[in-house]
Amino acid sequence: MFGIDIPLPDFWVVYFFIFWVLVGSTAAPVVFRHKGHHPLIGIVVGAAVGALSGIAFTLLLAALQPLADLLDDPLASILVSIVVSAAIILALLAFVRRFVPESGGAGPRAVEAAGGPRAPVTYSARVDKVDPGWQSVQALRASVVIMLAGLTLIPVIWMAMTAFKSYPDAVASPPKVVFDPTLEGIVTLMTKRRNLDSAQIAEYEARDDLNWADRIMLKSGKAIIGQSDYVKRLRNSLIIAGTSTVLSVSMGLLAAYAFSRFRVPGEGDLLFFILSTRMLPPVVVTIPIFLMYRELGLYDTHLGLIALYTAFNLSFSVWLLKGFIDEIPKEYEEAALVDGYTRLQAFRRIVMPEAVTGIAATTVFCFIFAWNEYAFALMLTTDKARTAPPHIPSMIGSGVVEWAAIAAGSLFFLIPVVIVTFALRKYLLRGVTFGAIRQG
C-alpha cells in the first residue's frame, strides 16, 4: 500500500529508546510544575533527556559489541548498557531538578507559606503538597509498568501484525516491523480458493462483478470459490463455549446457593466428590469418553462438547460461586423473606445482584476454558462440531504455510475472550461487597 520496506532494527535499542523517553517525559514535568513552570516545557525537556539516554544506550551497545563477541553472549553488553544509560538519565533528571530556576508563586516555600505541610508528604489529594521526588518515583514506576506490559504484549502485537502481512513479508528474514499492510491473510483465512492459469486470470480481470476480496486474491493468481471452514469453526466455538458457560454458571449458581444456605446431607462429601472430577488430567479420559460418545451418538455433535465442557466447568463454578455466596450474609435474604418475597424472588433480587462479582469472574474463567479447550475438541469432533482450537494448527497442513492466515485466525479467535473479559471488567475489579452489613 505504501511501499514501505524497512528491516527490523535492533529490538533492545528501540525498546530502551522508548523506555527512556517515557521515563524522561513523565518524571521531568513533575519538577517543572513544582518549580512553577508549565509542565509542557517539562515534557519537552524530559523527552530530550530520554532521547539523549537512548542515544547513549545505542552508542554503548555498539561500543561493547567486541566484548559481546568475545564472551559470545550479547546479554552482558546489554545489561551494562542498561545500567549505564539508567545512571545517565537519572543524573540528567537530577541535574534538571537542581538547576532549573524556580519561578514565582510556587515551589516548596510557597506551599509552606500557604499553610501547607512543612515537609512534603507522600500522599495527598493536592498535587502541590506531594514531595516532587516522590512524584517522580511514581512516574518512574508507571513507566516501568507500561514497558513491562508492552514486553508481554509483544507476541500478541506481533501476531496482529503478521495477520496483516503479505506472504513475502510474513516469511521475510530479517523480520519486518514496518511493512505494507494487506488483507490478504484475512481473505485467505475466510475463503476457499483455486489457482488460475494465465488465460483464466485475464478472463477474470475482464469481469466487472468482482468485489474487493476477489481482487486481492486475483493478484496472487487465485479465484475465491467459497467460504472456508474457519467461519464454521469459529461459529461452533461460539455456540459451544457460550452455551456451556451459561449452563455451567447457572447450574453452578443454584448448586452453590443450595450448598451455602441449606443443610444438605453429606454436604462435605458431595463437595469433595464434585471437586474430585478435577483431580484427573482430562486427557486421561479422552479415549473412554470417545468410545462412550461414539456409542451414544454424541460424537461430533454440539451437544456432546457442550455437555462435556459443562461437566468440567461445573465443579469449578460450584466451588468458586459457593465462596462468593458464603460471603453474602444470610440476613439479606431473611430481610427479603420477612418483607414479603418468596425464596426464589429473594434469590433473584438479592443474592444474584450481590453475587455479581463472583458470577462475572466464574463466567470469564468458564468461558476461557471452554473456548481454549483443544484435546477433547480434537478427539471428539471431525467436521460438524469442530471448534477453532484444533482447526487453526490444521491449517499448517502441507505445502505453503499461510502464516498470515494463521495469524489472522488466531487474532479473530482472541477477540471473543477479550470482549467477554472487557465487558465484565467492572465486576472483576470491584470489591466483593462494600459494607452494607457491618461486621463486628
Added chain:
Amino acid sequence: MATIELINVEKKFGDVHAVKPMNLTVRDGEFVVLLGPSGCGKTTTLRMISGLEAVTGGQILLNGRDVTWERPSDRDIAFVFQFFALYSHMTARENIAFPLQAQGERREVVRQRVEDVSRLLRMEHVLDVRPGALSGGDQQRVALARALVRHPAAFLMDEPLGALDADFRETMRAEIKRLHIDQHATTVYVTHDQIEAMAMGDRIVVMSDADVQQVGTPAEVYHDPANLFVARFIGSPGMNLVPGRYVRGVLHLAEGATYKVPDAWAPSLDAATRGDGDLILGFRPEAATVGVDSAIPATVYATDLHGGYTMLHLELGNNTIIHARTTREAKYAINTPVRFDLDPAMVRFFDPATEAAIIPEVRA
C-alpha cells in the same frame, strides 16, 4: 396493630434446647424487650416469631391467628436486623421501597410512602445514597424506614443498636422509643444491654439458659427479681447478694455480723426456712446507707466517683464485696472501718438451694 401470643413455644437442636417451652403474650402496642446474655435463646425466640426459624413445638398466634407454620412473608411483621441487612446494590430509597414492591403497590403509592416515612425519620437527604456510603446512624434509619414503610402488624428488632457507636446509641434509643409511642406499634426487641432494656421496655422478659427467668416491668425486674440470676444480671452493678444463716428473725452474716430482718419479712422467712436455715440477703447499692451508729460492720475496699454519686466497695468478712451508693461529697480512706444500714423496704431474700426469691406473705 397486633397481639403476639407464644404458647409453649420451644426450639430444640437435636436433644439440646435452644429455647425451652415458653409462654408469652405481647399486648397490642406493647414494647417488650427480650433481655439476656448471649446464647440465652432470645434471638432464636425472635426468629421463631418472625418465621425465619421453625419451631419444634408449641404455637404462635398473631392477633389470635395461628401463624406457627406460615411463611415469614405471610405474617405481616417487620424485622430489623442487628447489622441492618441493607442491600448494597440498591440506594436507600430502593431499599425502603423494596417491601412495598413485594406487595405490588403502585409506583406513586410507593413513592409517597417512602417520602412519608423518610420525613418521619428525618432522612430525606440520604435517600439517593447507597448504604455503603452512609454513616452507621443513617444505615440504622434506613433499616427502620424499611420496617416502618409497610405498616406491619408488629416490629421485631434484633439488637438494632448493637452495631452503633456508644454515643450515637443513646440518640437512636430515644428515636426508636419515640417512634414506638407515635406509631403505637407492637414491638419485640432483643438486646443484651440491660440499661437499654430498662430504658425502652414496657415489659422485660429476662432469659438465661434457654429459659424465661422473669417477665415484668422494668421496675419489677429491678426491685423484685424473681431469682438470683435476675438479681445479678439487672442493674450496674447488680444486686448485692450476701449469704447468711437465718435464725429466728436474725440473719447471721460472716464473722459475727448480724442483720435483724424487718418485721414484715419475719413470718415469710420463718415459713421458708422453718425457723432456721441458710438464706441469701439481696439489696441494691442505693438501699445501703453508711452511718456512724449503723448495724452492719464493714471495711472500705475501694471507692469510685461516678460523677453524681460515689460508689463504695465495702468488704464484709469472708471476702464478700458489696457495693453501696453514697453522696458525691463522701470521702473514705481505704481500709477505714465503717458501718451501714439497709432500707427495710428495699431488702430481698433468696433461697440458696432453689435460687428463687422468697415472696413475702403480705404481698403474696
